[in-house]
Amino acid sequence: MIGSPGSAGCALVPWPRMWQWVLAASLVAVITLTLPGRGQACPPRCECSAQLRSVSCQRRRLINIPEGIPTETQLLDLSKNRLRWVQAGDLAPYPRLEEVDLSENLIATLEPNAFATLQSLKVLKLRGNQLKLVPMGAFAKLGNLTSLDLSENKMVILLDYTFQDLRSLKHLEVGDNDLVYISHKAFSGLLGLEDLTIERCNLTSISGQTLSYLRSLVTLRLRHLSIIALEDQNFRKLSNLRGLDIDHWPYLEYISPVSFQGLDLHWLSITNTNITSVPSASFKNLVHLTHLNLSYNPISTLEPWAFKDLLRLKELIMVIAREGQPVSFLCRAEGEPAPAIVWISPQRRRITAKSSGRITVLPSGTLEIRYAQLTDSGTYICIASNAGGNDTYFATLTVRGQPLDAASAFFLNRSLYSGEFFNDTNLNSTRVYLKFTLDLTTILVSTAMGCITFLGVVLFCFLLLFVWSRGRGQRKNNFTVEYSFRKSEPVTGSSSGGTRKFNMKMI
Template sequence: MIGSPGPGGRALVPWPRVWRWVLAVSLVVMINLMLPGSSQACPPRCDCSAQLRSVSCQRRRLTNIPEGIPTETQLLDLSKNRLHWVHAGDLAPYPRLEEVDLSENLIATLEPNAFATLQSLKVLKLRGNQLKLVPMGAFAKLGNLTSLDLSENKMVILLDYTFQDLRNLKHLEVGDNDLVYISHKAFSGLLGLEDLTIERCNLTSISGQTLSYLRSLVTLRLHHLSVTALEDQNFRKLSNLRGLDIDHWPYLEYISPLSFQGLDLHWLSITNTNITSVPSASFKNLVHLTHLNLSYNPIPSLEPWAFKDLLRLKELIMVTAREGQPVNFLCRAEGEPAPAIVWISPQRRRITTKSSGRIIVLPSGTLEIRYAQLTDSGTYICIASNAGGNDTYFATLTVRGQPLDAASAFFLNRSLYSGEFLNDTNLNNTRVFLKFTLDLTTILVSTAMGCITFLGVVLFCFLLLFVWSRGRGQRKNNFTVEYSFRKSEPATGPTSGGMRKFNMKMI
């Protein structure tokens, strides 16, 4: 019997109570195993979150990786401390780490296999340290790493095979370094890299062989470089590249017609360089380009036919840094005899070469906008004519006020319709939109012509019906039938010769 004395006079413990005690102990053990940090205390100078499995030791003046970090930690923030190095076994006790932030420390050396035990690591931040060289094997066995930030260090060269084990890396930052050379095989192994930023370096050239390993690259940003020219086929192997951003190349003066050969770009930005004309020859093969930015370049005039090969171009942005610099819009025509070019203002006034003021026409037929005011808004028409006829070119100009410290700018936006552009010119603290499109008069005329054609067809059909009905009314409804009797039938009546007539009427 439960609870009765057993042999030797001992009382037996009731079985239900024993099972409750066993379940309670098991539950406590399971909780201890499941909760991170429950078996180990949080480092005294850090903040821990068991729910997020994160440890933050930011701004704690640490000189070494602190002890007591829970082994289940997935996010470790050691940024803005005084760490000088990362040894191979420093992070070995934390194999579940997925993100490590070592930014803004004093790390000058990375040992080979420094992170080899962190095979679950996805994000590694080493920005703002003192790294001068990254040895081969520093990122060994980081096959799951997707983001790496090495910017704002003191690296002078990227050695061959520096990133060879990072086959799944998607984003790489190596800007704000002292780079003077990138080895031809430095990017070998980056099979999945999609986004690369190189900026504020001392590079004087871009090697096509170096970039050829980045077959999956989608976006490439090259900022603040000392490159003087883009040579033939600099990006020839980047077949998946969709966006290229070239910014602050003060020595860039030449862009080869074959520099973008092999690319299928959707957007291209070439800003803050020293090119003096639109590199239209290099745009020849960019049939899928929709957005183009040519701002802050000393380009004095914009020729519409410079973009004739960009069939899908929707937006062109051009911003001029020098306030008050005139921007010229050319309207040219060829023919025999040579066509005469006339510009008509929105007020339907002719703008001649003798005009003086904010907007004039140069002897070449160029419309020069020196500065614009709100009263200059409207549609400008370029008319080219000779003995053979004339052709027109429409430009809609919309002026909007800008702050006094605004830069001069003009934008071009072309829709899917052929010949439709949008230029925005900001001169003398105003913003001007110049849109080459069909105006209201042209739309009304086209609509009227369509209606007249339709009404003409309807009238012609009614005329045919009228003629047919008139002809039908002139037909005779009566006719006469003659026939003769057979010989067996006697001839009766006054009709001679056995002939008889019947008059019949059509119904």
């Protein structure tokens, strides 16, 4: 029976409508059961952390991105699996991802817009895959990406505009590839890149035009390359570059005098190359350089005053690795008469006698090191003083010995006062001149010591005056002098005897 609207009983709904409501309720229940709860769902064989919002599926032999990843995931680790490609929609269900690790898979293809839906992505790791080419648009819409690792792939060329959408990228690694060519506009769009590493490639040259787009670059590492020469102005537009590392270029024999023109480097490392002389002409404009490393190079001759333009140089590192070759460091100072030269060992002992040990001193003021062991490690100080002893110059040589190895590292540091340091290698007539200049710390310390001495003298004088003034009032200012006439002198009648007295006052 269907009750009337005005009846007191329960109103009955018509059958068609009732079935609609039941269907809607069932649909809602199905959706609720299908959607994973926050922080509770986790793909099979993966490890999830609701607190960190991370999912780790490392070493699971996956060939596809697993299902069931929570949509709020921010860190996704799919490294060391068997993924072969990344298509445009594979990561679309996870728009909150901030870090994706796809390292050590078998990925050979990146489709355009493969990560376009990941607007919050900051770190992307593609190291150790099979990528031979990165197409233009593969990193489209990744405006917040700050770190990208493409190392250990099989890329042969970097195309124009490969990274054009990565305006926030700060760290890029493209080393351990088969690169033979980097297109002139490959780095176009990298407005914020600060750190770039290119290593273990087949590059035979680096174009200044290619690097010219990296206006914000601070550190550049170029290692294990087959480049034979640094041409004119390779880095001419990198005005913000502060550190340059050139390491393991076995064919590098020539560095142009204007290779570093326009740079404001603070540290420079040129190691394990084939240069035979210090490129002193290239250092001419590096007035802010403080650290220079020229280790493991077959340097046989150095031009005089090779480092005279490096006014702020604090540390020069030259590691000698040739067995049995003595290295001599001559500390020289000029003047008339000739200044005295003394070497001080790390144990604060004077080295004056000639001996046949590992470290000897020659009459010319030369410290000769045949080989250094751990017991010889430390800082040796050369002190040059003039005949009057009122002017002194210091230079330090830090020796680090290595056990069971002929290699020894020598660090030449500026110290305390200005002076000159001369280095001579006996076997190949290698000579290095270093000019040491006063720094702000030395000036401040010297001024403080002078002020303290002056104030001490003044205080001592005031103390003497105070003592003298205190004792002055205790003495008598008047005294009586009594004397007698000689017998030969006549005595007047008005005299009252042979003795006379008078009073004197001391002022």
